[in-house]
Amino acid sequence: MRHSAIFSFLLVLLLLPTWATAADLRGLIRKVEQQYMGLSSKAVMTMSVRAEHWERSLTMESWSLGRDHFLVRILAPAKEAGVATLKAERNVWNYLPKVDRVIKVPPSMMGGAWMGSHITNDDLVKANHIDEDYTFELIEEAPDLYRIACLPKPEAAVVWGKVVYEIVRPQEVPGRVTYFDEKMAPVREIVFDEVTRIDGRTLPLRMTVQPLDKPGEKTIIHYDSIDFDININTAFFSLRNLKS
Amino acid sequence: MTLSLAWRNLWRNRRRTLITLTAMSFSLMLVQGFHNLSYGVYAQMIDSGVRAGSGHIALYRGDYATSRDDRLTFAPGQLPGQIAALPGVTNVLQRLYLPALAQSSRESRGILLTGIDPAAEAMVNPLLAKLDLSTLLPTTDGRDALMGSRLLRELKLEIGQKFVVTAQGADGELASELLFVRGTVHSGIRSVDNSLVMVGRQRAALLAGRPETVHEIAVLLSAPDDSGDQLQRVRALLPAGEIQALPWDTAMPNLANAIKLDYASQKFIFLVIVIIVSIGVINTLLMAVMERLPEFGLLLALGASPWRLRAMVLCEALLLGLVAMFIGSLLGSLLTWYLAAIGIDLRRFLPESIEFGGVIFDPVLRATWDVRYMLQMAALMPLLAGLASFYPANRAARVAPAVAMRNN
């Protein structure tokens, strides 16, 4: 679900049509997902990470195509400019300009942090299959928000016990997403704000990922610019392009 | 006649004979007893090792035994059934080993996902001895899993909770499966406890994208295949191609070598003991001869042949050896009986379990009867005594009668 949050954030979160009934939720989410299919984007963003022992900011540019293709390259700081990550289907590669080499990320490292943030390689890979893995329930409807509980299906390969989406009305953008473990203890939270209208869509420009067991740490991603429906195809997401 | 004379001669100096007998018998007892103890301990280690590891005979594809390349899977086909039908085969265990990533909501760790046949393994695998597999892992394709004790802690999970396993499938793509922790395995070997996840074989194969295949078929026999016949029979069943059958000491060289090294040091020590005892025997016989030189001198003067004297000394030595053999073997058997029934309990010294050669060491050491070795060592007594008598016998035979009689 959080992957969907990232991608919905990175791509676009379209206006969610008014909910008809709870039973329509699943249909709605799927429709929203399908609206991302075939959608492409290019963005420039800043990621700030605060960890226990350090703090830093990266400026990155990214391209995406649907759910399965994604390329991001670091623009600043100079020391890491040119470092890039490519996701194609369910594999992840990294390019390291300092040594001019490409590395494939093996399964055992998928749990590791991506670019030092609180987002993992695994997050990047397991994108956007929420409608397949969860069932949805509207738990609260208020004038200014919807709260939707997403419960993993019995056989879904997800570690969460529950994910709760808070969607802000009337813009119908995500406000907060909370991830719970199996015992329903909250483990992490993603907060969206700075909702702006851009390139014909309304979306939150800033996303903050907060691990709840490490209160001093967080990752903030802020969109500096974003374009949708650019002219791009799967061939773009190749190892060659990873390097340049 | 010489025999009864020899016997009486032995007991002329009772104390000396008794002391020598004691030394010889006790040494024989100790050698037999402690060899049997080691034998028992080795047998125990091998038994545990084959049951948790590769079996007495292991089947792999290509060089899987050394490379552990997880792409080397094969379809067992009819083999398990055919092998199980061979005489002397007690169990045929099929297994899959997949390096993977396990994730909980808080942590992730690299693991070795082991796919097993729960029903078959429950009976034999020592790691699973304390668990009721029929409730914990009822099927080969379920989502139930057993997790190593340290891994459970590191992932911050409890029994009953879920976790996700991700692995690289045959097509190179990553695949994930949901599993539930139903029980925990504690082997005492750190590298196992922090990386082991056991599931039903079919579930593992699904994750690997290689359904109906295995990495290993472990064959357990009712008795170790010392002659190699069983191995030949299994080999005869194999189709032409990449599947190989290996004996346990090739599949688990670490264990085999640990035993060999220990045994080598034991042989050395026993050699030292034999030398020391032999020296004692030679001395005894020599002194016995020396003090009877006048007597021998007299006998020679009376017309006895030197060979007669030699024979008598030899007889005395042989008798000594035989008596020592009987007493020593009796004592050795008693010691072995005690060590087999009760054993030596090291638990007072060792609170934790220890790994040796990759297998957990049972802290209670028990002997196993190695009758062949006992007989060999027993036979050594009269043999050594006989050999030891050569020099003394010679001295007895070559005595110049006049000189001897004049001697003290």
Next chain:
Amino acid sequence: MLLSLAFRNLWRNGRRTLLTLSAMVVSLALLILALSIFSGMLRDILASATEQYHGHLVISRDDYQETHDLYTTMTEAHLPLAKIAASNPVQGLSPRLRGYGLVSHADSSYPAELLGIRPDAESGVTSLQRQLIAGTALAADDDHGAVLGASLARRLGVKPGDELVFVTQAADGSIGNDLLTVRGIFKTGDSGHDNGLLLVPLGWLQQTLALPGQVHEVALAITDPMTASASANQLRPLLPDGIHIVDWGTLLPEMREAIASFDVSRLIFSVILYFATGLGVLNTLFMSVMERTREFGILMAIGMRPRSIRLLVLLESALLGLLGASLGVMGGIALCAVMSDTGIDLSAWITPISYAGGTLPPRLRAVLELRNLLDPTLMLLFTTLLAGFFPARRAARLQPVAAIRMD
């Protein structure tokens, strides 16, 4: 006076004395050898774990040894390393930095542990660089070489001269990455090291991890590893606050237990050996005293007091014992000298063996320790006196006439 009589008595029956003596000497020498073989095995077991990778003592901060947390570092310049190196038991000292990350070559990538070392310092503490099966060890001036385990090298498909990429998260959060050139490949038999360990230059790793001047631990080698915890106590006062020193027993509890169990079996075998030797010596001596009963009877008949007889016999035994002991000890030392170093090399039949966290080389060798000389010698002397005591007493209590009539 009695002493010189005792001495002359010994040589009166030279043959008997020589026989007895030779029995004692050979038994003692072999016993010393056997005990030294045990010591050799014990040494090998201990060395296998500590001298291969961990060192005998390790200095680190806080709970680094439990967590291996990247940030729990010490500033090398702030540590009194010169003073420690100069301290008595310390024979080698090696500062190290440890990083975990991904090692990659062509299409293969694997997670690995990198240990940043100074090759010269490290070879004074551990032996990893001497267990190479290909290539060469890291040289002191090599600034981007690596030595890695055989199984890892095989999986990556590299040989000496090939290049590796290392990626990790550096201490400042950035993506640390750099190239390494494979210089050598080691094989220890320990699958953990062979599958996942690389030795790299300390300076290179400090730079890649963004931890300049920092180390995670300092590994020490000392003269007698069995006294490690005493040495730790001795060195502890030299360390600043928050910096701890632990011995191998604390680091490797499994190894400590393995040694305890080995000691038990050593004890069992030693008892067997002492028993066999003791009985043998007792036998020989006893006999040689017993058969002189007649002689004692004569001595008493000509006026020697029973007490003197007893003393005489005891003195003879003592002299014999001392002579036997000294020759036996010399023989034992000679045998051990022959069997030290490689001793009996079993590597044709046996490959290195993993045992409680270490690996054993396949050989039997002798390590001479004071204990191996002192204990059996004392036992021998004790047995000798014992062997003299009873017959002596018996001889003294005899009626002279009865004794003379005995044979």
